[in-house]
Amino acid sequence: MKYKIFAGILLCEILLLTTLAVSAAISSTKRAPALEANQQLVENLMLTDLSLWTETSYSRHPSQADFFAPFQDAPGAIERFPAGSLTAPAALYNISQRAASRPNSPGRIAETDSDNEQAARK
Amino acid sequence: MKIEKHIRILEFALSSLFRQKLKNIIIILAYTLNVFIFSSAIFFSESLKNEAVTLLEYSPELIVQRMRGGRHELVPLQYAEKIKEIRGVTAVTPRYWGYHYDPPVNNNYTFLGADQLPPEVLEMVEGSFYEQEGNDLCVIGQGVADARFVDTEDIIPVLGADGDLHALRVAGIFTAKSNILTNDLVILKTADLKKIFLIPDDMATDLVVKVRNVNEVSTIARKIQEMMPDSRPIEKSQIIKTYEAIFSWRGGLMVAIFFGSITAFSILAWDKATGLSGQERKDIGILKAIGWDTSDIIELKFWEGFIISSMAFFPGIIFAQAHIYLLDGLIFSPLMKGWSSIFPQINLAPQIEIYHLIVIIFLTIIPYITATLIPSWKAAITDPDMIMKG
Numbered sequence: 059m060k061y062k063i064f065a066g067i068l069l070c071e072i073l074l075l076t077t078l079a080v081s082a083a084i085s086s087t088k089r090a091p092a093l094e095a096n097q098q099l100v101e102n103l104m105l106t107d108l109s110l111w112t113e114t115s116y117s118r119h120p121s122q123a124d125f126f127a128p129f130q131d132a133p134g135a136i137e138r139f140p141a142g143s144l145t146a147p148a149a150l151y152n153i154s155q156r157a158a159s160r161p162n163s164p165g166r167i168a169e170t171d172s173d174n175e176q177a178a179r180k
Numbered sequence: 181m182k183i184e185k186h187i188r189i190l191e192f193a194l195s196s197l198f199r200q201k202l203k204n205i206i207i208i209l210a211y212t213l214n215v216f217i218f219s220s221a222i223f224f225s226e227s228l229k230n231e232a233v234t235l236l237e238y239s240p241e242l243i244v245q246r247m248r249g250g251r252h253e254l255v256p257l258q259y260a261e262k263i264k265e266i267r268g269v270t271a272v273t274p275r276y277w278g279y280h281y282d283p284p285v286n287n288n289y290t291f292l293g294a295d296q297l298p299p300e301v302l303e304m305v306e307g308s309f310y311e312q313e314g315n316d317l318c319v320i321g322q323g324v325a326d327a328r329f330v331d332t333e334d335i336i337p338v339l340g341a342d343g344d345l346h347a348l349r350v351a352g353i354f355t356a357k358s359n360i361l362t363n364d365l366v367i368l369k370t371a372d373l374k375k376i377f378l379i380p381d382d383m384a385t386d387l388v389v390k391v392r393n394v395n396e397v398s399t400i401a402r403k404i405q406e407m408m409p410d411s412r413p414i415e416k417s418q419i420i421k422t423y424e425a426i427f428s429w430r431g432g433l434m435v436a437i438f439f440g441s442i443t444a445f446s447i448l449a450w451d452k453a454t455g456l457s458g459q460e461r462k463d464i465g466i467l468k469a470i471g472w473d474t475s476d477i478i479e480l481k482f483w484e485g486f487i488i489s490s491m492a493f494f495p496g497i498i499f500a501q502a503h504i505y506l507l508d509g510l511i512f513s514p515l516m517k518g519w520s521s522i523f524p525q526i527n528l529a530p531q532i533e534i535y536h537l538i539v540i541i542f543l544t545i546i547p548y549i550t551a552t553l554i555p556s557w558k559a560a561i562t563d564p565d566m567i568m569k570g
Contacts, residue, residue, distance in 0.1 A: 060194040061187055064487060071494035075532070078501050082530035089529050092357045093234060098300040099358055100238040103292060104275055104388050106419055108232055109321065109363040112288045113519040115279055118364070119290075120426060121236075121419035122243070124250065 189476060193483035196463070207448065208492050211548065214445045215496025216503070217438045219540050223504045224512050225427045226536065227528040231360065232423040239419055241397050242389040243275075244404055245412045252412075254383040259408055263389055266403050268396045274384030276370050278377050280338060285327045287521045291377070293370035304362075307332035307352035316372055319352040323363035323522035336366075341378040348372075359524035389413075449551040461559055468564035474557070481556035485549035493545055497537070505530040 099105065107119045116123035197204050244263065246255035260272040276293030297305070297319070305319055318336070328336055336348045354362040373379070389404070391397050401413035435442070464477055472480075503510060505528060517523045 059191075060198070061190045064190070064194055068490055068494075071490070071498070074498055075494060078498065078530070079532040082505075082532055085530050093529075095300065095304055096235055096358055096361055097238045098298075099304060099361055100235050102298045102301050103294060103367070104240050104273070105361055106236070106239050106243065106414075108235070108360050108423070109290070109323070109365065109524060110360070110516070111518050111520050112290070112323075112364040112522055114288070117518065118279070118288065121422040122245070122252070122414065124252075 186479070189479050190483050193480050193487060196480075197484060197487060204488060208488055210441075210445050210448060211488065211492030211544070212496045212499070213441055215493050215540060215544050216499050217441065218435065218543055219497050219500035219536070220503050220509070220512065221432075221435045221438075222536050222540065223500055223531070224509050224528075226533075227504065227531060228526075229424055229427040230531070231526075231528065232427065233420055235361065236416070236420055236423060239416055240388040241391050241394060241416050242401060243414045244387040244389060245414065246386075246408075247410055247412050252386075254379060255386055255411070257382050257384060259411065260384075260387050262407055263387065263404055266400055266407075268392050268400055269389055270392050271390040273388045273390070275386050275388055276373050276377075276379060277385050278373070280366070280376075282327070285521060287324075287327050287364070289324055289364050289366050291366045291368065291373055293373035294367050295370050297367070302352075304355050304358045305352035306355060307350070315369065316346060316348050317351040318348040318366050318368040318372075319354065320350055320367075321354050321362040321365040322356050322359055323524060324366060325350070325353045327522050338376060340376040346372075346376055356525065360526055363524040364522055449548055460556075464556065464559045465564045468560065474560040477560040478553060478557055481552050482549065485552040489545040489548055493541070496544075497532075497540070501530065501532070504528060 106121050109118070111117035244255065244259065246253050246259070255274075257274060260274060263269055263272045278291050280289045280291050281287070282289060307319075320330070320336070324336075325331065328334075330336060330350050332350050332353060334350050336350060338346045338348055340346050348366070348368065354365070368376075374381070379385070389400065391400055397415050397417075401415055404411055404413050467477055467480075468474075504512075508526065508528075509516070513523075
């Protein structure tokens with residue numbers, strides 16, 4: 059008999075989760091016009107970043123900032139916690155891509171071994 | 181007959197769990213909390229990542245900044261002429277923008293120069309902008325309006341780089357739907373922005389390059405850098421990768437912050453994995469003595485693990501969905517906000533993806549069931565007499 063109660067509870071849970079999944083899909087369809095309007099906004103105003111962390115330039119526009127930007131705001135400027143510290147270190151995501159696309163990028167420290175070798179040759 | 185046997189083992193498993201009600205309720209609660217934390221972090225970071233990627237897919241293909249001494253500097257408009265000569269470039273548009281610190285409310289705003297706002301953008305603005313004549317008009321984000329307690333036709337005083345006070349008249353306010361993009365934005369006409377920031381006429385903040393063939397963006401970026409070594413091209417793919425990395429990193433950090441509870445649950449699972457209690461051993465011994473096979477005992481323990489896991493997994497996922505999409509990530513949002521004085525109200529798009537559910541199952545259910553099966557199997561293959569003697 060207990061197994062019937064267990065099966066009933068399990069079924070209810072699965073049904074609830076399915077309802078959530080269906081309502082998520084419906085909600086995505088409803089949000090489509092607003093999303094499209096925001097995409098137009100990005101395109102027309104040529105925006106590059108989300109307006110999330112406004113406390114510093116590098117957290118407001120992470121895609122436009124330098125890797126050393128936390129120390130660029132002012133001499134002795136403290137790193138903004140938690141927004142700044144929660145941004146992934148450059149080494150984890152895009153140093154290799156950036157180094158590959160812009161090997162002679164000014165204002166950057168040598169990012170790969172090949173960069174160091176090139177610099178030594180020069 | 182076979183199904184009946186499995187049902188009876190399931191019934192037995194339920195009865196044995198009921199015998200230790202309190203202990204099992206505590207395990208289910210701890211387990212639910214872990215599933216809730218894992219899934220909340222996954223749903224939150226994935227939703228934000230999706231939102232960012234979907235929106236920034238429309239950001240400029242290529243932006244060219246100028247660097248001097250390692251710092252971002254104004255770019256001469258002559259650079260635009262040189263870039264236009266590169267084959268494959270269809271247009272180069274200067275962008276004018278900058279930051280303004282507002283001392284009374286300790287906020288940073290992003291000022292953006294735009295001489296024309298297309299009808300699609302104006303639909304997202306309450307009030308009017310271009311219908312009005314005159315200078316020093318601006319369209320502001322909801323966050324700026326809330327911080328300064330201003331409405332349309334009100335004045336925002338801004339201290340310019342020349343030391344003069346500029347009174348910006350609010351001609352429109354962006355609707356809440358665009359908060360994630362416009363919350364701290366102040367859009368004003370380019371001439372006004374240049375006047376406030378003292379930007380010379382032959383300079384811009386950076387340049388947006390339109391490219392005919394998107395496959396050539398990297399090549400054009402390389403050419404720009406070769407032509408102007410002090411330039412820094414930023415491709416759209418890099419912008420998107422940056423946001424993907426940020427939200428993946430944040431998701432991981434959210435889990436790390438709740439590492440204590442995850443560790444506590446792991447210790448509990450480890451305790452179960454390393455050995456059975458005297459009573460559990462005795463039970464297995466008795467079952468073996470009365471004729472249960474090793475496979476029956478393993479099935480019994482599997483059902484016990486499955487019952488506890490399913491009673492924790494589904495509520496954990498459902499609570500996480502409610503937490504992220506109904507309560508707007510109440511627990512995680514302070515971590516997200518940082519020191520921002522103005523943070524947008526983000527209504528994330530609810531989503532449940534099979535891939536995420538599988539990840540959560542592999543991180544929670546599989547380790548737990550494995551932890552309960554291994555010691556039971558060890559005990560089940562031992563002689564019943566030996567087990568009961570301890």
